[in-house]
Amino acid sequence: MPLKKQPRTTSLRIGTGDDIHRLARGRRFVLGGVEISFEKGPVGHSDGDALAHAICDALLGAAALGDMGQHFPDSSPRWRNASSLGFLRHVRKLLDTAGYTVLNIDATVGLERPKLAPHVPRMRKKLAAALGIEPRQVSVKAKTAEGLGPVGLGQAIRAGAIALIELRA
Ligand code: MG
Numbered sequence: 001m002p003l004k005k006q007p008r009t010t011s012l013r014i015g016t017g018d019d020i021h022r023l024a025r026g027r028r029f030v031l032g033g034v035e036i037s038f039e040k041g042p043v044g045h046s047d048g049d050a051l052a053h054a055i056c057d058a059l060l061g062a063a064a065l066g067d068m069g070q071h072f073p074d075s076s077p078r079w080r081n082a083s084s085l086g087f088l089r090h091v092r093k094l095l096d097t098a099g100y101t102v103l104n105i106d107a108t109v110g111l112e113r114p115k116l117a118p119h120v121p122r123m124r125k126k127l128a129a130a131l132g133i134e135p136r137q138v139s140v141k142a143k144t145a146e147g148l149g150p151v152g153l154g155q156a157i158r159a160g161a162i163a164l165i166e167l168r169a
Helices: 050-062 083-095 117-130
Strands: 012-025 029-031 034-036 041-042 100-110 136-144 157-168
Touching: 012 050, 012 136, 029 041, 034 117, 041 083, 050 083, 050 100, 050 157, 083 100, 083 117, 100 117
Parallel strands: 100 136
Antiparallel strands: 012 041, 012 157, 029 034, 100 157
């Protein structure tokens, strides 16, 4: 027997994003839109802001609007050395046009050094401003990898994010 179409009972949608960047000497270290003084920085076509990228993908995923590679191809000179806060603003516009409001973001950054805790309040502020929401709607957590894998060896920075959005009535 064919399955009946389920009635839509909610307008909430959820999405996840994940990103990793190699760390190299001589690169600016930008995370969550905040520049932090450190001996290495993420390698990337843009500023390599893994946290902003994971959040972009989580939001695009929640709205089923594709992924970052599709909207910001690294073959495009438009996005070379771009600030990833600009990516977030662009994604916010895409979601807004599609009728979605962002409810909250929760993100985790995997990084061995430097310590991120002192910078987290500024990151939440910057990310929230780019998305047109309040800092209390953006959670940023940080953890080390206990010396394991590329993150643990200080060779990479990784970020994961989850986003909840709602279709406006
Ligand atoms: Mg990235």
